[in-house]
Amino acid sequence: MTSQQLPPGLIGARTRRKEDPRLLTGRAQFVDDVVLPGMLEAAVLRSPHPHARISSIDISAALTVPGVFAVLTGHEVRDACATPQPVVWRMIPDQRMTDQYALAVDKVRYVGQPVAVVAATDRYVAEDALGHIEVEYEVLDPVVTLDDALAADAPLLYEDWPDNVSCRQTIPKGDAATAFAEADVVVTETLTYGRQMGAPLETRGAVMSWDPFTDHLECWMSTQSPNLTRDLLGEVLGLPVDHIRVRTPHVGGGFGNKFDFYAEEVLAALLSKRTGRPVKIIEDRLESFVANAHSREQRIEVSVAAKADGTITGMRGTVWAVLGGQLATVGIGPCWLSMALMAGPYDIPNVEATVVGVVTNRSPYGSYRGWGQPKANFAHERIIEKLAHELGLPANDVRRRNLIPADKFPYPSQVFYYDSGNYADCLDMAENAVAERGWRKRCDAASNEGRALGVGYSFHIEISALGPSKIMNQAGLQHSSFDEEVVRIDSAGGVTVRTGLSAMGQGIETALAQVAAHTLGVPLDSVTVLHGDTQTNPFTGYGTGASRGAALGGGALLRASTRLRDKVLRIAGHVLEASPDDLEIADGVISVKGAPGGPSITMRDIGDAAYRRLDGKLPDGEDPTLEERDVLDPDNVAFSYGTTAVLVEVDRETGRVDVLDYLLVHDCGTVINPMIVDGQLHGGATQGIGGALYEEIVYSPEGQPLTTTFMDYLIPTATEIPRFETLHMTTTADHIPGGFKGMGEAGTIGAASAITAAIEDALPDLTLHLARLPVSPPRLLDAIDVATASKENS
Amino acid sequence: MKPAPLDHVRATGLDHAIETLVAAGEDAKILAGGQSLVPLLAMRLAQPTTLVDLGGLRELDYIRDDGDTLEIGAMTRSRTVETSPVVAGAVPLLPAALRYVGHVTIRNRGTIGGSAAHADPAAEVPSVLRALDAELIASGPRGPRTIAARDFFDSFLLTTLEPDEILTAIRIPRQPSGSVVAVEEFARRHGDFALVAVLGAAHIDSSGRIAEVRISIAGAAPTPVRADAAERLLVGRTPTPELVRAAAAAASDATDPGSDIHAPADYRRTLATVLTRRCLTRLVADTERTEAA
């Protein structure tokens, strides 16, 4: 289990991030910093209706606005594209696809759907011109909610479908029917997870330059998946990929939204082709609330069958995915994952889970940090709490009784093999830490003052290091998921790593540099990590998402660096007339082990020997240059996990919840940089707090989005979040070089479960069963009123 | 999010501002700190043809202690008012309330006149002006006039200012010495507009009786609400928890809240009750302690 333990060194060091001086002093370049000669700016006309047929579009007046260069409509876009907008996750073979283009062709299916696009001298003029485009709509009845969509007489979004259901799949394990028939107790819950989205500070954007003479397309994009983007642009635009170069400057926050492939990049490319000029398109904040992938919204029905002692024998669940008006790049993917991981960390022999994808007149449902996992977690953790309540047992006792024991790994779940873990230890560690910190005493003291404090726990697992490409392809992924890394030592001993991963604030430059520096034995400062250019950098399958960058990029780089180190030692051995096995490298100096002050040679000398003055230094049979590449296509994904404990205060009179303290005990295998891991956990947990208490995309009953600014879509700020504390365990992923597991999404997964449990714990006199997120103050006050009334009536 | 084309005129004096406003007609808009107006322009929710920018009018940037009243020029920045010892001495309710307006960076730009003229019913400044019976001074082509706060706030984001009038100053009666003030605000996050805020000021006499009390409520009606009935219940009485509860109920009765995505009307009414009780409890806390001693 610990065969991958690495000796102490730069891997595991809390080093400062290499990218921060650039980011913090405003010197980093983002896509909006790209300004090209002759560049135009584009703006999109978006549908004001949730559901309507486009009767006609008149662009003639817009074309006469001074400064306007081109206006495109849906028919032109369809004719110019080789395929509709792609959907890369197709795990349900008979799924009905929506096959939409970058502009609506004859029907709009959500407010904000692009209908026309203008390229003009600048964004001001482009927006002026939008006001001169005349669109006649035949307004149709909207399908706003899940229940609207499922109603017997519901209007159809796609008239050639029999209903509004895009897909349905059930994956069984064991025999759930028998388990439920023989159970001592069955508990059931229906949960509603609110619609939410990632909201990076830098909205999406692209600059596209199509060379009309060579049909080469230069792209600058704020994307997490440059290689996938290049391939998809090639498919949609009918261009060979060697004609497409995607450059990704710093990405100002990704959160999964920027994994997906959107209409705007296609539109900017087509406008550039039409005008012969580079075209910039930057989503503004207002647009971002309808044009950026929405996520999270589901209704989940979940039940468990259990013995009287709390042993869970069976689980059933249905995930109702509230998809939007068309499928986004990841299709049913996130909601399918909610279904596939519904049993979470528990050893449940009989599971039967179903996902149903339902289209509605809302913005498309795409990626957001956590993917389906926060919802799966909410399902299994809420039902554990309810079962514990039913049986009169502490919830953590029920957890402990059902957590997968360490000796059962690799554990076959409904779909995946969980690779490794010490789940019970993790829960114990969290409980002990909470006891040491005296949270329960704080609750009691507060209670004496008439205040309501409570402690809540959740246990989460996180799929990471995605993943074995062929298995992913079998599961329906229309792309690979390996990672390729290249490491080179130059003629003066400096190290350059080339990666296809995107730098989006997560610290990938630092993490990769630590892996290379640790393995090669050189100072961190001597390593440069280059990213953001498909022309010169290696191929990352999938993209910088699915918590795979550090694990797979790190693993590939570790192997490449190890081979490069071997070559360095062979050259050094030749020069020093010693066996390479007897040499060590420390701080860029190669010397004989255990002989301090003895003969040595520096990395700089090695670089010189491999590139410049080879004679007498480079051994015969060694090629000049110092470069290695490696591709890691792992045998399996890797599962990280953790326990979240929170202390909250509830104002019973107003329903307000304050998160006072927050503790995460976490295991992601070998930690490359604990400071980065902590930061990722803190950021994810902040988004989790947002999802639990603040953030919700709200539509009016007529299908109009009501949350279109940050005054209405409430992201928690520094004053709403507590101090986070993180404790680490290390159970390595033995199938990944270095033993790394990913963890970029962890913080988002268990937050809502722990917070809702803590709220209930703060009000021990009431039976609350919170089932809807976010728990806004009015909702909590309602729940308190209902629970108080039912207590008084009983 | 780019404004439609417009003319920007930086006024060189009050007269110039009024002339520009009159010349531009109905489609002109006054720009003060821009914290409310600029987002409206960017979203093209407001599309004025001319912006009359008061940013250079130093003559409207002052705080003057006139003894019985305090006068503040309309272009005085909120942060300046909030941190002024003169203001704290004369009308302590104002700085206590300003602390809840957005964030410091917003108060550095936003002006006291802009806050009043914008007339957001959830805003703090209009509620202070209502609570303290302030007067607003406006100037236009027909000369200056004075408007009582109770006549100034007309409806949601609407005042009784004429389109060609500029708010030049607010005048607030000095609070009696020994006044206590308390603000109870419920906002979803720090710096957000209040769902409901209750602003209170009281003067308790040496016998422990409430000699004067002023309560206004933000966010619970199309305009700031003055809780007169609650005040009448309290004046002349020695506060007790029962009295405070009754006053809180009366204050809530005076509200007429609407529903939005953040809270239904009922919830806001509940908040009005709870926050008024908490506000009054804080105001009279000293007294109760004195009595107990």
Ligand SMILES: Cc1cc2nc3c(=O)[nH]c(=O)nc-3n(C[C@H](O)[C@H](O)[C@H](O)COP(=O)(O)OP(=O)(O)OC[C@H]3O[C@@H](n4cnc5c(N)ncnc54)[C@H](O)[C@@H]3O)c2cc1C
């Ligand atoms: C993130 C954020 C949070 C905020 N939170 C709060 C809050 O919690 N509470 C709160 O009260 N406010 C809040 N505000 C609003 C802020 O206080 C504004 O600054 C203020 O409401 C308007 O003042 P201003 O000087 O910026 O006015 P502007 O935005 O320049 O103008 C606002 C309106 O008033 C008119 N106007 C301005 N000055 C005059 C004048 N002298 N005569 C006639 N008309 C005039 C303008 O034409 C315009 O219609 C917030 C703003 C932001 C951006």
